[in-house]
Amino acid sequence: MKNLLIIVFIFLLCSCGKTKVFEKFEKFDDNEWIMNKTVKFDVPIEDTAAIYNVYVPVRHTDNYPFDGLLINVSYDSPNGESHSKNYKLSFRDAGGKFKGDVSGDIWDEKNVIMEKAKFNAVGTYKFEIIDDMPKTPTPGIMEVGLTIEKSK
Numbered sequence: 001m002k003n004l005l006i007i008v009f010i011f012l013l014c015s016c017g018k019t020k021v022f023e024k025f026e027k028f029d030d031n032e033w034i035m036n037k038t039v040k041f042d043v044p045i046e047d048t049a050a051i052y053n054v055y056v057p058v059r060h061t062d063n064y065p066f067d068g069l070l071i072n073v074s075y076d077s078p079n080g081e082s083h084s085k086n087y088k089l090s091f092r093d094a095g096g097k098f099k100g101d102v103s104g105d106i107w108d109e110k111n112v113i114m115e116k117a118k119f120n121a122v123g124t125y126k127f128e129i130i131d132d133m134p135k136t137p138t139p140g141i142m143e144v145g146l147t148i149e150k151s152k
Contacts, residue, residue: 021045021052025145031061033144035136039129041146043075045119054114055147056089056129062105064140067092070132071144073113078123086132087113106142116151 026039058069068091074084089111093099100109119125127146131138 019150020147021047021150022148023057023145025057025059025143027143028141031142032137032139033131033133033141035131035133035138037131039144039146041127041129043125043127043146043148044123045125046122047150048118048120048122050118050150051152052114052117052119053112053149053151054117055110055112055149056087057108057110057145057147058089058091059142059144060091060107060109061140061142062098062102062107064091064098064107066133066138067096069138069141070134072130072132073127074130075125075127077119077121077125079121081120085113087111089113110147 022041022043024041028034028037056071056073069089070086071089072084072086074082076082089109091098091100091107091109098107098109100107102108129144129146131141
C-alpha cells in the first residue's frame with residue numbers, strides 16, 4: 001500500500017506542469033515542403049479559463065540548408081475571429097549547429113509561437129500553417145505539426 005501511495009504521489013507531482021491538449025503532424029513526400037501545401041489542423045478547445053502554449057514542431061533531415069523556417073500561422077476561432085502572423089522558427093544556435101533533438105540524421109525542433117495564450121470561445125479552432133520560405137520547395141522538411149499545451 002505504501003508503494004502505491006508513493007507512485008500516486010509521483011504521478012501527481014509530475015503531472016502538475018504542462019498538459020498536452022493537442023498534437024498532430026503532417027508528413028511531406030520526398031522530404032520537401034511545397035509552398036502551396038497548407039498544413040491544416042482542427043483543434044478542439046474546451047477550457048477557456050486555461051492558459052496555453054502553442055508550438056510548431058518540425059522534423060527535418062541533417063542536410064536542411066537553412067538556419068530556420070519562415071512560416072505563416074493563421075487560425076479561425078469558433079466565434080468568427082481570425083488571426084494571422086508570420087514567424088521565423090529558429091533551428092540553429094549562434095555556432096551554426098542545430099538546436100533540436102537528434103536521432104541519427106533526423107532532427108526534431110520545437111518552437112513556441114504563442115506563449116501564455118487564451119482561447120476565448122469553446123469549440124473547434126481551425127489552424128493553418130503555410131511555408132513562407134522564398135525558395136520552393138523547401139528541402140529537408142519531413143513533417144510539420146502543431147502542439148498545444150496547458151500551462152500554469
